[in-house]
Amino acid sequence: MKMVNFAEFGGPDVLRLIDAEKPHAGPGRVRIAVRAAGVNPVDWRIREGQVIGAHPTTLPAGLGLDAAGVVDQVGEGVTGIAVGDRVFGEGGNTYAEFAVLTAWARMPEGLSFEEAAGYPSVVETALRVIRQVGVRPGQTLLVSGAAGGVGSAVLQIARVRGIAVIGTASAANQDYLRGLGATATTYGEGWVERVRRLGRVDAALDLAGSGVIRELVELTGDPGRVVSIADLGAPELGVRFSGTAGSVPQALAEAARLITRGDLHIPVAKSYPLSEAAAAHADSQAGHTRGRRVIIP
Template structure:
């Protein structure tokens, strides 16, 4: 089978598409014929060797953790799923023609494989950081870097829970944020005052890592009410960096519920082939994503 790997840490060009042995489902796992793999910032952080403490790996290594596809092997002890079922979930080395998933759910009706591949890690992260920041219905959440995959999910989940949201993003994404129910404003000089004009901020999330932790603390007035998933220097300001996943199976259950109720839809901004993995990583690292990027098999 074809699989994307890297044999050394570095930039996008270390990614290679190679012939590899097919993986097989172990106990409590399923294998899928991959139809699409989600691209997450953690993928290129791992490729660069940024977070080896949280993600120790042995080189050469595969890439990717999110995927959608059709079940073609069911491991020992797995119930409620059969060969031929369309699923989406999380596993390892998902930039490949076949991948093993350790957490999965049946795809909701009407969802494409490309769309489904973009949800697992994004929804888990969004649910986790909304919980960790402690924002409640009736309060206002500020989301810095709101137009990407996690931001899109946060805005919609918060809205479903009765939480008001202020989102910051580039000028081209202002209408997109408003379409997801957020009050929107742009980055750049004067952004703190523009946020203040939109309302009181009770909690804040940093999703872009653009050096705004100090300002988010200023706006909330409480370091405990700020969470970052993108700025590794956040702890220097007394702000929590959230990088450890919670229950992915439970997140997938909630994702299915939200999608089925029409409360969550994240568009796929761009699709790539496995051979274009390096280009996909370059685009992801450049930022300014609206929704999700996926690799299609």
């Protein structure tokens, strides 16, 4: 099979397309023929060697956590799923034609593989940081970098839960944020005052890692009311960095429920073939994404 891997830490140019043996589904696992793999910021952080503590990496290594596809091998002890079922979930080395998943759920009706691949890590992260930041119905959550995949999920989940959201994004994404139920404003010079004019901020999330932790603490008045998934220096300012996943099966079940009810939709910004994984990483690192990027084997 074809898969993407890297033999040294570095920029997107270290990624290469190779031939490899198909992985096998061990106990409690399933193997899928990958139809689409989600591109997450953690993927390029792993490629650069930024998060070795959380994601130990032995080189050469593959990449990719999220995928959607068709089950073609079921491991020992797995029940409720069969060869031929369409699933989405998390596993390892999903930038490949075949991958093993450690957590999965059946794809909701009407969802494409490209769309489904964009949900697993994004929804798990959104549910986790909303819980960790402690925001409650009736309160206001500020989301810095709100137009990407996690931001798109946070805005929609917050809306369902009765939490008001102020979202910052580029000028081009203001209408997108409003369409997801947020009060939108741009980042850049003067953004703190623009947020102040919009009202009280009870809690804040840093999803873009754009150096705004001090300002988020200032706006909330308490570093304990701020959570970052993108700024590794956040703990130096007393802010929690959230980088360890919670229950992925529960998150997938919640994602399927929200999608089926029409309460959650994350658009696919762009799809790339396996051979263009480096371009997908470069675009992801550049930011300004509306929704998700996916790789198609």
